[in-house]
Amino acid sequence: MSRPFDPDVIISTLRQADRLEAFPRTGYVLSRVPQPESVAAHSYGVCLASLLLADAVLARPEPPEVDRGLVLEMAVLHDLSEAVTTDIPAPVKAYIGRDVVKAAEHRAAQQLLGPLQPRYLQVLDRYEACDCVESRVVHAADRIQMMVKVLQYEAAGVGDLRRFWQYERNFHDWDLPEAAAIFDRLKQHHRDKDWPVGDFD
Secondary structure: OOOOOOHHHHHHHHHHHHHHHOOEOHHHHHOOOOOOOEHHHHHHHHHHHHHHHHHHHHOOOOOOOOOHHHHHHHHHHOOOOHHHHOOOOHHHHHHHOHHHHHHHHHHHHHHHHOOOOHHHHHHHHHHHHOOOHHHHHHHHHHHHHHHHHHHHHHHHOOOOOHHHHHOHHHHOOOOOHHHHHHHHHHHHHHHHOOOOOOOOO
């Protein structure tokens, strides 16, 4: 059942989500990247990567059904809980337990989205369950955006990003051949060190 429109609820949600612009991606902080991208910038990149990857899947000769709207909803919301939890880096998640982190992120999402339409939490639940092609697209796009950013930083000569290439989980393709092909090309750029340095190359 949908909730009645309340401008204050929407404004409050946007105010809290605005913190994502201030929170850096901590994996890059640990890798000594000066002024790394924010969680908000990452989320935009994931939205774009998700849209492009969804369209690549839809371009197959016999494509599966893909709800592009659901893909974008998942991409927009996938890291919203970090407005409360901040971006917890992977080594810390491993140390304190991924189940503990997931539970905290779920509570944060309920705090942020609970006053809004129930659909938003349902979308996040489907994303986390990863039991549909839309969720798999967004999970893969999340890693694709990250590895593109890693190449950008490497080309600029900032930070020590070797660990990103050593962590196989960063290249999980979620059974999407299109994602696998993109990861292969990104690895090739890394090996060949031929990533363009200039902003407009």
